[in-house]
Amino acid sequence: MHTNKSDWYTSWFDTPYYHILYKDRNYKEARLFMDNLTSYLNLPDNAKVLDLACGKGRHSIYLNQLGYDVTGADLSENSIKQASEFANEKLHFMVHDMREPFPEKYDAIFNLFTSFGYFDEDKDNMATLKSICKSLKDDGFAVIDFMNVPHVIKNLVPHDVKTVEGIDFHIKRYVEDNHIIKEIDFEEGGRHYHFTEKVEALTLDNFEQLMDEAGIYLLDVFGDYRLHKFKKNESERLIMIFK
Structure with a gap:
């Protein structure tokens, strides 16, 4: 990973x-x-x-x-x-x-x-x-x-999958400690990748x-x-x- x-x-x-x-x-x-x-x-x-x-x-x-x-x-x-x-x-x-x-x-x-x-x-x-x-x-x-931020939180999609160039990006979204967090998981070339985006809810x-x-x-x-x-x-x- x-x-x-x-x-x-x-x-x-x-x-x-x-x-x-x-x-x-x-x-x-x-x-x-x-x-x-x-x-x-x-x-x-x-x-x-x-x-x-x-x-x-x-x-x-x-x-x-x-x-x-x-x-x-x-x-x-x-x-x-x-x-x-x-x-x-x-x-x-x-x-x-x-x-x-x-x-x-x-x-x-x-x-x-x-x-x-x-x-x-x-x-x-x-x-x-x-x-x-x-x-x-x-x-x-x-x-x-x-x-x-209020608009984003109101319309937050907790989970979806986006397929681009044959890669299935599994995206999870939630709010924690006054941050909007996006976790991104995908497989590519036999490896599992995990990345996080974290933006302060200003x-x-x-x-x-x-x-x-x-x-x-x-x-x-x-x-x-x-x-x-x-x-x-x-x-x-x-x-x-x-x-």
């Missing part, structure tokens, strides 16, 4: 299986979100954008196609290696821990698709928020796109408290990728614009 209890995100995100399981994610919707977001933020044509926790860089690549100077950063060396194949003069990729500030400053920093709340300690969430703000230009904006109230402590100004909150108004129990997403 292949398992790793420490830093689940390091081991899971670096495997090819993570990308196989999530290969059908809706990128049309993601592109619509990028279009709406960049238009709402009214970014200058040549804006420097940081895609924080960029994975294999699909959204960085699209933002670059929209004309922005984009840096994609992620902790996964494998993901950055693959993303770097698409690099150009205005599209760069780097391995970076989101808790650490960046050497450059950006017009916009995007942390998309629930790429926050992975750490075991609250101080790491605070460090991430502070590093985002330190890496923004004075007139820059940051965006965290997180799951809307609500808007939690984020407001964190931002307040960090001296961050929360400008706006949206509830979906079309930037509709946020509704506490109904919205699918929790999209926060801050500086």
Whole structure:
């Protein structure tokens, strides 16, 4: 059995299986979100954008196609290696821990698709928020796109099986110690694999408290990728614009 209890995100995100399981994610919707977001933020044509926790860089690549100077950063060396194949003069990729500030400053920093709340300690969430703000230009904006916890918990499917590329992923979901946990089991090549995803169940109230402590100004909150108004129990997403 292949398992790793420490830093689940390091081991899971670096495997090819993570990308196989999530290969059908809706990128049309993601592109619509990028279009709406960049238009709402009214970014200058040549804006420097940081895609924080960029994975294999699909959204960085699209933002670059929209004309922005984009840096994609992620902790996964494998993901950055693959993303770097698409690099150009205005599209760069780097391995970076989101808790650490960046050497450059950006017009916009995007942390998309629930790429926050992975750490075991609250101080790491605070460090991430502070590093985002330190890496923004004075007139820059940051965006965290997180799951809307009440909606997710209300609609949690305790168990299902997803078959992708001939692999049966057995997925178990539950809430424990204020975390939403997903356990993923599958067989491949005669081996049994077990991975865990664990994301802190942070609500808007939690984020407001964190931002307040960090001296961050929360400008706006949206509830979906079309930037509709946020509704506490109904919205699918929790999209926060801050500086």
